[in-house]
Amino acid sequence: MPLEFSRSQALSVGVELELMVLNTRDFDLSRGATDLLARLDKVKIEGAVKPEITESMIEVNSSVQTRYANLLDELTRTRDAIVTEAGRLNLVVAGGGAHPFHHWSDRRIVPTERFLRVSQLYGYLAKQFTVFGQHVHVGVESGDDAIYTTHRMSRYIPHFIALSAASPFYQGEDTSFETSRLHAVSAFPLAGHLPAVTTWAEFNGYFDEMASHGIVESMKDFYWDIRPKPEYGTIEVRICDTPLTVETAAQLAAYAQTLTADFLRHRQEPPLRAQYMVYGYNRFQACRFGFEAQLADPQAHGHVRLRDDLLATLDRIAPLADELGTTAALSAIAERARAGANDALWLRQQFEKTRSLPDMVRLQAARWRDVPGAKAATRAA
DSSP, X not given: OOOOOOOOOTTXXXXXXXXXXXXXXXXXXXXXXXXXXXXXXXXXXXXXXXXXXXTTEEEEEOOOBSSHHHHHHHHHHHHHHHHHHHHHTTEXXXXXXXXXXXXXXXXXXXXXXXXHHHHHHHTHHHHHTOBOEEEEEEEOSSHHHHHHHHHHHHTTHHHXXXXXXXXXXXXXXXXXXXXXXXXXXXXXXXXXXXXXXOSHHHHHHHHHHHHHTTSOSSGGGOEESEEEETTTTEEEEEEEEOOSSHHHHHHHXXXXXXXXXXHHHSOOOOOHHHHHHTHHHHHHHHHHHGGGOEEEETXXXXXXXXXXXXXXXXXXXXXXXXXXXXXXXXXXXXXXXXXXXXXXHHHHHHHHHHOOHHHHHHHHHHHHTTOHHHHHHHHHO
């Protein structure tokens, strides 16, 4: 039975944000997600808030939007509702890609059919998957467009890694990476990227073969950095750490939306063999070095600094940003890139000031809930 691709409005956008649920004693992860979700069920929210794989996580799903400003407004209201209800339970929530000092063995799997199946299949990896990402959905009109835009977007995955990086600490140590979260994702056997198919019919053939071997049952079984999402009619960019603010989250969605518009307006077939030959190397460079990563450029037979590549891309798509209403978002992204300032840098700066990981997480949670002191720390960074 072929996978049907649901048509959606081209360039519509939505986000998923996985958030930490923390206690207010030492700012370690809490098992409070169930109680928090019970309270949020009674609050009117435009999108949805759901459980994630362990009881220390929640997932925010926005509604479908077409304009950056509307998405940001919605995320801000949802953030405020979550913060309010968490406070009534003496909990706080935070962004960030990985909790810096929790112990994975302390986590508990949420007892849904899917999460229990994942736990049974992947063992301890399921608890280690208590990491926190942002997924961005962008609408396309057909399965063929989804395959095409997924391949085109793969070239820009390092940009999203550097811009969203927010997990430099893991298991109590500075990892020297901008993001440590992606190593947890990479441990899964179906991590990676879309195979070099070029049409939706070809992809259906690939999916059917994988299913016939008992490897997959649905698209959710693919832990790719970007994947088509046929039931929504979107491509889903899954590479980002959850940012420390809703403003950054909305800006990342705006960048994905504007890039997709560029791909659809200026169609060109990507050089798949060359692109995927350097894919893993460029992904590693971005995880390790962020804006200073040296990306292999197979067409130029050389390297380009990620920061320069990102800024050149932003210049190229600026006219489309004006049409889509994403100019302010892309300007903010360019400003951060020029300054080399992402959330990984901010976290390291807070640790340098406090010399305490719990205090750093306290400030991280304050930044998420838009406390004035956290804003001042952001400006100082």
